[in-house]
Amino acid sequence: MRLEARGLTVGRGGLPVLADLSFAVEAGHALILRGPNGSGKTTLLRTLAGLQRAYAGEVSPGSDAIAYGGHRDGMKGQLTVAENLSFWARLHGLRDITPALRAFALERLDDRQAQHLSAGQARRLGLARLLVTGRPIWCLDEPTVSLDAENTGRFADMVRAHLGDGGIAVIATHIDLGLQGDTLDVQRFRATLEAFG
Numbered sequence: 001m002r003l004e005a006r007g008l009t010v011g012r013g014g015l016p017v018l019a020d021l022s023f024a025v026e027a028g029h030a031l032i033l034r035g036p037n038g039s040g041k042t043t044l045l046r047t048l049a050g051l052q053r054a055y056a057g058e059v060s061p062g063s064d065a066i067a068y069g070g071h072r073d074g075m076k077g078q079l080t081v082a083e084n085l086s087f088w089a090r091l092h093g094l095r096d097i098t099p100a101l102r103a104f105a106l107e108r109l110d111d112r113q114a115q116h117l118s119a120g121q122a123r124r125l126g127l128a129r130l131l132v133t134g135r136p137i138w139c140l141d142e143p144t145v146s147l148d149a150e151n152t153g154r155f156a157d158m159v160r161a162h163l164g165d166g167g168i169a170v171i172a173t174h175i176d177l178g179l180q181g182d183t184l185d186v187q188r189f190r191a192t193l194e195a196f197g
């Protein structure tokens with residue numbers, strides 16, 4: 001398993017934000033994305049995950065191998081924590097949600113409706129979701145926002161275990177998670193000055 005981008009140009013609203021980006025991430029490694037606000041980290045992650053089209057270039061493997069995570073999108077407010085995880089697990093042909101509940105100590109919240117979760121609890125559910133996708137590549141946008149120190153530690157443990165299993169993670173984050181891998185400063189690939197606010 002290897003994530004590779006070749007000559008990738010990504011943008012928003014018809015305007016290229018990052019151009020001619022090429023990189024590869026090997027199994028067991030993380031790529032940390034750095035760059036100031038508005039520099040294109042989210043745009044790049046969404047393109048890698050197949051949530052928006054590349055303006056040019058290619059990404060392999062395809063988006064079926066990639067899970068985009070860490071936010072409320074796709075979370076059903078009226079379903080409980082356990083029901084949301086079971087729903088996602090079934091969608092990906094998996095059954096057991098216990099490891100996902102355990103990874104973020106969600107066991108005691110399992111019957112709470114997602115709409116009643118605090119911001120940090122919802123973030124934990126969004127991250128636990130990664131474990132029921134069974135997908136080898138995780139694209140994560142500021143995954144630790146709203147997490148306290150204990151849950152930031154749980155997140156780092158979860159990513160480390162994923163990498164240990166031969167997975168890959170691309171993470172836009174401002175904090176040092178101590179993961180093995182490279183850092184990519186997206187500013188080096190900015191397409192136009194106008195793209196930056």
Ligand SMILES: Nc1ncnc2c1ncn2[C@@H]1O[C@H](COP(=O)(O)OP(=O)(O)OP(=O)(O)O)[C@@H](O)[C@H]1O
Binds near residue numbers: 012017036039041043
């Ligand atoms: N729908 C849109 N239409 C036009 N421009 C957009 C749209 N969404 C984002 N942009 C612009 O694209 C650029 C890149 O935004 P992006 O969200 O990828 O940056 P980011 O590095 O993730 O920022 P942050 O650190 O603030 O989360 C910004 O200049 C932003 O204003």
